Amino acid sequence: MNDGQETRQFGTLCPRRETPVTGILHGMDFNGATLEHLSRDECLLLVRQVPVGRIVYTRQALPAVELVNFAVDDGDIIIRTDSSGKLAAATRGAVVAFEADSVDSAAHAGWSVTIVGYSRAVTDNEEISRLEQVGLVPWAPGARDHFIRIAPSIVNGRRVAAGRLAGDGDASSV
Numbered sequence: 001m002n003d004g005q006e007t008r009q010f011g012t013l014c015p016r017r018e019t020p021v022t023g024i025l026h027g028m029d030f031n032g033a034t035l036e037h038l039s040r041d042e043c044l045l046l047v048r049q050v051p052v053g054r055i056v057y058t059r060q061a062l063p064a065v066e067l068v069n070f071a072v073d074d075g076d077i078i079i080r081t082d083s084s085g086k087l088a089a090a091t092r093g094a095v096v097a098f099e100a101d102s103v104d105s106a107a108h109a110g111w112s113v114t115i116v117g118y119s120r121a122v123t124d125n126e127e128i129s130r131l132e133q134v135g136l137v138p139w140a141p142g143a144r145d146h147f148i149r150i151a152p153s154i155v156n157g158r159r160v161a162a163g164r165l166a167g168d169g170d171a172s173s174v
Contacts, residue, residue, distance in 0.1 A: 038157035043113040046102070046157065048072050053100035055079060055150075057090050057119075064090070070098075071136040076149050077115060078122075080136050083146035091119040091148050098150055108162035116154040122147035 038046070047053070056065050066087060071078045077098050081087050096119045103110035122128055131147050138144035 034159075034161045036159045036161075038111070038113070038159060040152075040155045043115075043155045043157035044072065044075060044152075046111055047077075047100045047113050047115070050100050050102055053077070053098055055087070055091070056097035056099065057087070057094060059086060059090050069136070069139050070100075071131075071134050073131065073134060073149075076151050077117075078131060078134070078136060079148045079150070080131075080138050080144045081140075081146050081148060082142060082144055085146075088121065088146050088148065092121050094119055096150060109160060111157060111159040113155070113157035115150065115152045117150050117152045119148050119150045122149050 052067055052069050054065050055068050056063060058064065064086075068079050068081075068087075079087075095116065098115040098117075099112065101110060101112040122131060128147060
């Protein structure tokens with residue numbers, strides 16, 4: 001053994017030998033990894049950078065998760081789907097969650113944003129015409145003439161980075 005060096009390399013939190021531990025995290029060595037909680041504005045900015053996310057809703061009293069492509073419009077999440085589908089029916093006026101993320105598995109880094117809010121069907125013809133112009137092209141086959149708008153009530157996000165990344169070491173680019 002090398003004075004605990006093997007443990008320090010593989011563990012996430014290890015007390016530093018030279019620092020007395022006086023609090024639950026005080027004096028802990030994070031092995032260079034960082035975990036950053038993101039502001040609402042940072043979360044909404046990051047969500048705009050990815051093409052797909054996951055909507056979480058209730059179907060037959062159980063949680064359901066579906067991968068969807070989406071757009072952000074005036075801070076709301078917009079999803080385009082089939083008006084007669086299960087997703088459209090289950091999300092009318094319901095509280096739903098939406099999650100988007102980006103992961104760099106080689107660097108052990110990434111971010112995740114979760115948005116919780118009320119969903120509503122977009123029924124105003126003028127709003128539908130405008131949303132048809134935002135570039136939200138459905139990936140799934142078939143008619144996708146129904147828009148769902150999710151107004152964020154709760155927005156949470158975090159970014160994790162393992163030590164220094166390639167380049168200048170700025171983990172905020174992940």
